[in-house]
Amino acid sequence: MSAPADLPSPARHPGAAPDSACRGWYEAHGRAVYSYLRFHLSSADEAGDLTAEVFLRAVRAEERFDPARASARTWLFRIARNALLDHARRERRRQQVPLGALRDLQSDAPSPEERVLWEEEVGRLLSAVAGLGARDREIIGLRYGSGLDTREVAEILGVAEAAARTRLWRALARLREALRS
Amino acid sequence: MSEPPDDLRDLDRALRAVRFEPRASLGPEIAGRAARREPPRTRPLAPHGRGMRGLAAAAALAAGLAAVVLGLPVLRRGAPVTIDRCCYDLDGGGAADDGIRIVGHRDAEVQRLWIYEDQDRSGGLTPGDVVRLERGGAPALAETGTGGLVTREHCCVDFDGGGPADDGVLVIGVPPDRVLMAAIYERERRPAAGTPARFPLR
Numbered sequence: 095m096s097a098p099a100d101l102p103s104p105a106r107h108p109g110a111a112p113d114s115a116c117r118g119w120y121e122a123h124g125r126a127v128y129s130y131l132r133f134h135l136s137s138a139d140e141a142g143d144l145t146a147e148v149f150l151r152a153v154r155a156e157e158r159f160d161p162a163r164a165s166a167r168t169w170l171f172r173i174a175r176n177a178l179l180d181h182a183r184r185e186r187r188r189q190q191v192p193l194g195a196l197r198d199l200q201s202d203a204p205s206p207e208e209r210v211l212w213e214e215e216v217g218r219l220l221s222a223v224a225g226l227g228a229r230d231r232e233i234i235g236l237r238y239g240s241g242l243d244t245r246e247v248a249e250i251l252g253v254a255e256a257a258a259r260t261r262l263w264r265a266l267a268r269l270r271e272a273l274r275s
Numbered sequence: 276m277s278e279p280p281d282d283l284r285d286l287d288r289a290l291r292a293v294r295f296e297p298r299a300s301l302g303p304e305i306a307g308r309a310a311r312r313e314p315p316r317t318r319p320l321a322p323h324g325r326g327m328r329g330l331a332a333a334a335a336l337a338a339g340l341a342a343v344v345l346g347l348p349v350l351r352r353g354a355p356v357t358i359d360r361c362c363y364d365l366d367g368g369g370a371a372d373d374g375i376r377i378v379g380h381r382d383a384e385v386q387r388l389w390i391y392e393d394q395d396r397s398g399g400l401t402p403g404d405v406v407r408l409e410r411g412g413a414p415a416l417a418e419t420g421t422g423g424l425v426t427r428e429h430c431c432v433d434f435d436g437g438g439p440a441d442d443g444v445l446v447i448g449v450p451p452d453r454v455l456m457a458a459i460y461e462r463e464r465r466p467a468a469g470t471p472a473r474f475p476l477r
Contacts, residue, residue, distance in 0.1 A: 116309035
């Protein structure tokens with residue numbers, strides 16, 4: 095995996111207008127944040143709304159960002175993770191929208207038929223992920239939804255990289271079992 | 276980064292291939308909201324959010340009782356809020372360049388509603404945009420006897436500021452750019468057993 099471009103730091107852009115800073119952040123990490131959230135949410139609209147929430151929170155919190163403590167990219171994903179946790183708490187009692195319209199799924203499928211097969215495969219994968227425990231869902235979403243590497247995942251979770259890796263492989267093993275059943 | 280165990284490689288590869296692409300208008304919409312210094316819609320919950328929500332519920336109950344007992348009108352209804360969402364294809368023009376701005380009370384009635392074309396790509400209603408429809412509190416057809424009407428619908432987004440993305444918008448117009456009626460609706464959260472879900476238009 096290629097090294098990600100880091101977030102433009104507020105310290106490097108003192109007095110920058112919030113929209114220009116936000117635009118730069120979104121260009122650098124918007125897709126990854128959206129994809130991470132979409133891994134957990136059943137509709138593109140919901141993921142879009144929460145992505146906006148993440149970046150608006152980042153604009154509000156930028157003065158508290160300390161590059162000595164964490165990379166800007168992991169700081170942004172911590173905000174995304176917290177926003178997702180808040181969302182999950184609020185939506186706990188709400189009816190789940192079934193996985194269905196994956197119109198925002200990227201695909202290199204050469205034909206519409208193969209695109210449909212790919213959507214079915216991803217729908218099956220995400221349904222199985224949604225049936226896992228919260229810890230498993232979290233680490234799978236961080237690793238595969240966002241494209242973060244295990245070092246960054248470990249940093250966000252506040253654990254050693256080896257521990258994050260072990261946790262990830264265990265979560266994948268449970269996912270494989272869920273898919274078999 | 277170390278590779279996964281052999282028996283998990285196929286699954287690892289399949290998951291790596293899953294990528295989602297946000298709609299093209301999301302970036303400009305977020306930048307527009309940041310430029311307007313729009314606050315996040317929700318505040319982060321404290322780690323003990325449940326306890327805090329319990330306190331908040333108790334405070335709301337106390338405020339409700341106070342309103343009933345003292346008749347304080349200010350506590351009966353919050354201030355109106357403005358919700359601006361962009362960009363969708365609401366006028367049938369084919370491009371996702373239309374926005375909807377709503378002024379009303381959270382999770383309640385609509386007071387004003389605009390459908391606009393986001394011509395300056397700001398992600399929100401600005402003086403540079405073209406307003407396709409402006410209405411007051413009640414949805415009604417702006418013209419009658421018009422042919423070629425097309426109904427468009429988009430669901431589900433938080434259009435009424437209630438929090439959850441459970442609102443839809445219904446637009447009647449003549450493509451590519453005429454909008455004659457627009458209304459939002461909320462999917463009924465818990466229809467009573469044996470009754471169909473209702474979608475009252477606002």
